[in-house]
Amino acid sequence: xxxxxxxxxxxxNHQAAxxxxxxxxAALAKGHEVQRVFFYNDGVNNASKLTEPPQxxxxxxxxxxxxxxxxxxxxxxCVAAGLRRGLVDDNLAPGFRISGLGQLVETGIExxxxxxxxx
Amino acid sequence: xxxxEEETAVxxxxxxxxxxxxxxxxxxxxxxxxxxxxxxxxLISAAFxxxxxxxxxxxxxxxxxxxxQTKALEVKNFSxxxxxxxxxDVEKLYVERESLEARGIREDQLLVPVQVVSxxxxxxxxxxxxxxxxx
Amino acid sequence: MLHIVNKxxxxxxxxxxxxxxxxxxxAVLLIEDAVYAATKGNAAEAAVRRAMQALPVYALGxxxxxxxxxxxxxxxxxxxxxxxxVDLVAEHRTSxxxx
Numbered sequence: 001x002x003x004x005x006x007x008x009x010x011x012x013n014h015q016a017a018x019x020x021x022x023x024x025x026a027a028l029a030k031g032h033e034v035q036r037v038f039f040y041n042d043g044v045n046n047a048s049k050l051t052e053p054p055q056x057x058x059x060x061x062x063x064x065x066x067x068x069x070x071x072x073x074x075x076x077x078c079v080a081a082g083l084r085r086g087l088v089d090d091n092l093a094p095g096f097r098i099s100g101l102g103q104l105v106e107t108g109i110e111x112x113x114x115x116x117x118x119x
Numbered sequence: 120x121x122x123x124e125e126e127t128a129v130x131x132x133x134x135x136x137x138x139x140x141x142x143x144x145x146x147x148x149x150x151x152x153x154x155x156x157x158x159x160x161x162l163i164s165a166a167f168x169x170x171x172x173x174x175x176x177x178x179x180x181x182x183x184x185x186x187x188q189t190k191a192l193e194v195k196n197f198s199x200x201x202x203x204x205x206x207x208d209v210e211k212l213y214v215e216r217e218s219l220e221a222r223g224i225r226e227d228q229l230l231v232p233v234q235v236v237s238x239x240x241x242x243x244x245x246x247x248x249x250x251x252x253x254x
Numbered sequence: 255m256l257h258i259v260n261k262x263x264x265x266x267x268x269x270x271x272x273x274x275x276x277x278x279x280x281a282v283l284l285i286e287d288a289v290y291a292a293t294k295g296n297a298a299e300a301a302v303r304r305a306m307q308a309l310p311v312y313a314l315g316x317x318x319x320x321x322x323x324x325x326x327x328x329x330x331x332x333x334x335x336x337x338x339x340v341d342l343v344a345e346h347r348t349s350x351x352x353x
Binding site for chain 1: 136138140151152153156159160163164166167169249250251252253254
């Protein structure tokens with residue numbers, strides 16, 4: 001099955017990014033395709049290459065980058081939400097790309113399931 | 120196929136599929152950004168010719184109240200956007216009766232024409248959708 | 255439809271609102287802070303028990319364990335892991351997150 005994810009909150013402040021990540025890993029382990037992970041609202045902060053969380057805790061941004069590297073998962077940051085919050089190409093972590101809201105609608109159209117993670 | 124031809128073919132295939140998208144609004148405006156940024160997704164989905172409806176329940180019904188004046192807050196008053204939806208062929212706005220009544224709001228206090236439905240009817244409408252996006 | 259709720263019944267009305275709209279044939283999955291709604295003695299217990307007469311209610315195990323409440327789950331609420339979460343998403347035609 002093709003599953004799309006929408007993440008509306010940034011790393012650490014809310015559990016959304018963690019839950020979505022664990023869900024994505026479990027979906028891939030079961031042989032599903034994660035068609036796209038779309039980051040909207042404060043979710044765009046999941047793509048910041050500037051984060052430096054404490055060493056003894058999970059590195060949320062790097063985890064997403066690794067997911068993209070291992071599985072080719074399409075990680076898309078909404079351009080408008082990114083601009084609003086200062087997330088642009090210059091500070092984008094590896095594995096992410098910036099694109100329009102149309103990509104979210106496309107995910108809804110192309111995927112079999114769309115799961116939303118937020119506040 | 121060249122890249123351009125392939126992308127055009129995928130785009131055409133994607134456009135050919137029409138799904139029922141429902142955008143669920145349960146939060147009040149201005150206290151958080153979800154009402155505003157949620158509307159932006161609605162407008163984009165209209166451009167994709169999908170079958171779009173909006174649901175307003177719980178505090179989401181407050182988004183549709185007439186008379187929003189944001190000058191003193193110095194934030195953008197985005198409520199006129201609800202009136203612009205019609206121009207984008209987004210005409211299915213469902214508002215839950217129980218949520219209006221719990222808040223003492225009458226239908227004539229809303230800034231756009233809507234269909235007021237019961238919670239049970241709203242639940243059935245939700246069941247009919249292909250994609251449900253809430254913020 | 256799979257209804258996913260993530261907030262405590264004391265913090266938001268999401269659990270109540272979800273249960274007021276979940277219909278037979280669907281399922282409810284409590285995740286993150288909403289797992290408190292799956293514990294004995296919580297304010298949403300009666301509503302959860304009533305809901306279980308019509309459809310299955312699940313709670314995400316890792317979230318129960320993180321919060322130290324895995325031992326007080328209401329009888330009848332089924333505990334699943336992330337794999338089970340994925341299976342529920344695949345099983346139901348659509349999902350709705352009550353945020």
